[in-house]
Amino acid sequence: MSLKKILIIGPFPQPTTGVSLANKVVYDQLSRGAAYRVSSINSSFPDFNEKLGAISAKKLWFYLKLQLSFYKVLGKDILYLTPGQTFFGVVKYSLFILMARITGAQIIQHIHGNFLGRQYHMLTGIKKLLFHHLMSQTDKGIVLSDSLKPNFEPFIESEKIYSLKNFVIxxxxxxxxxxxxxxxxxxxxxxxxxxxxxxxxxxxxxxxxxxxxxxxxxxxxxxxxxxxxxxxxxxxxxxxxxxxxxxxxxxxxxxxxxxxxxxxxxxxxxxxxxxxxxxxxxxxxxxxxxxxxxxxxxxxxxxxxxxxxxxxxxxxxxxxxxxxxxxxxxxxxxxxxxxxxxxxxxxxxxxxxxxxxxxxxxx
Structure with a gap:
């Protein structure tokens, strides 16, 4: 098996959440051995706020700066994303998804919740079209268990959706x-x-x-x-x-x-x-x-x-x-x-x- 170059994009500790911990474990585990060459981009916004999905000027500036790293997709075989589940949580990765599609990198999206599908059905007009376009670029979708698979069903075929149990360190x-x-x-x-x-x-x-x-x-x-x-x-x-x-x-x-x-x-x-x-x-x-x-x-x-x-x-x-x-x-x-x-x-x-x-x- 040839070495696969993987770019992980998503939140990493700190702060520690279920998603950021999972990304750290994915990075650490795949980095062991010679099968994968792994790099990462940390998209974790440093300030904790209960109102997830809300956009402040500070948060907008943070994610605009994040876009400057889109070139890191170049030369990678796999883009592994753990996006948010709101419109903004998906759209903020647009450039990375576009670059992966241009370069032919496989796109794996790992969702750690149960709101993505509901968010899509709540959207209308151009926002709904953009959301669908971005999520439908997914080559493999991962959820935490079978009951959460409907989150990906509006975007990709069922055989491309996988369940992956969570873990305890x-x-x-x-x-x-x-x-x-x-x-x-x-x-x-x-x-x-x-x-x-x-x-x-x-x-x-x-x-x-x-x-x-x-x-x-x-x-x-x-x-x-x-x-x-x-x-x-x-x-x-x-x-x-x-x-x-x-x-x-x-x-x-x-x-x-x-x-x-x-x-x-x-x-x-x-x-x-x-x-x-x-x-x-x-x-x-x-x-x-x-x-x-x-x-x-x-x-x-x-x-x-x-x-x-x-x-x-x-x-x-x-x-x-x-x-x-x-x-x-x-x-x-x-x-x-x-x-x-x-x-x-x-x-x-x-x-x-x-x-x-x-x-x-x-x-």
Whole structure:
């Protein structure tokens, strides 16, 4: 097999998101060995803002400067893109897609959410035509699971659409004997995602307040990025929750320690861009029971009463009820947590992800 030159374009850490982490892993894994020569362009906008898809003057200038790198497509065999799912999220890569089509480079687009198809159907006129033209240049489309394939169906044939399971980085997999000693005798709750309304953070905090008022013992730690304009609001909310601690943005070691400490992971997301939050898999891999919503592609990786329990979006009482039941059933927490560890270890390793990605690239 001849050496393939691959250009990866998309967000890389920092900030760390599911997409930026995945791109880093793709870059690191494909760079090993002699089969691929990999280069990258980081399209990650440095400022976190909850209003994804919104265009500011600063963001516009950032992406205009990014266009100057379009020449890097020259000489590449493959353009691997992880575009956004809004009109602007796709159009900002226009020059790179055009250059790849001119030079004959294969275009692989990897979508990490479930909004792309909906965005296309919401568009009209010239914007819809441009969006369709750009996405239809895709030679291979990748989604996180089969239920997300309809996002590519308006643009390419079904045989060109591939499912690729997400992964948990190796650093988060702990030895069996460590998980065996994990404590499940009291509620130790973690929220690990950006603190965005649609991710369900306000519902989590409201549920914890109810739990406190009911006198149910718990500890909770909240980790993730906060948009600057929401800092004061969250400061006030955390001040009212004696047993809840905001720990900020965490690195890999801090995340490992946090997820080893916790035994219940909560993410009641209804985020419009959601695909399959990688944090759910990370929680499973570290022996946590999960409370999540049946939103987007989550049911493809989550079975009720096997991996945890579904809660209702925008319903703090639903979260409180689930936590209240768990507080009196530590044996069930332990059973599910340890099952999740075994399942994640079997199905969601970086090696599995890499091998399957290589099969798609080489198909």
């Amino acid at each position: 190796d650093e988060l997999f702990l030895p069996q004997q460590v998980i065996a000693k994990k404590e499940y005798n009291k509620l130790q709750i973690v929220y690990l995602s950006n603190l965005m309304e649609e991710k369900g953070i306000f519902d989590v905090l409201a549920a914890l307040k109810i739990l406190k008022e009911k006198g149910i013992s718990y500890q909770a730690r909240i980790a993730g990025n906060i948009s600057s304009e929401k800092t004061h609001e969250f400061d006030q909310l955390f001040a009212d929750l004696q047993y809840t601690q905001y720990v900020g943005v965490v690195d890999v070691q801090q995340k490992k320690d946090l997820l080893l400490w916790s035994n219940v992971f909560i993410l009641p997301t209804y985020y419009s861009m959601e695909g399959q939050p990688i944090s759910i898999l990370e929680a499973m891999a570290t022996g946590n029971l999960c409370l999540v919503t049946p939103h987007s592609g989550i049911p493809d990786i989550f079975v009720e009463a096997e991996n945890g329990f579904f809660v209702e979006a925008r319903n703090p009482a639903s979260i409180t009820n689930a936590l209240e039941k768990l507080s009196s059933n530590p044996d069930e927490m332990s059973r599910i947590g340890k099952h999740n560890y075994s399942r994640a270890k079997k199905h969601y390793r970086v090696s599995h992800f890499t091998d399957n990605l290589k099969r798609i690239i080489n198909s």
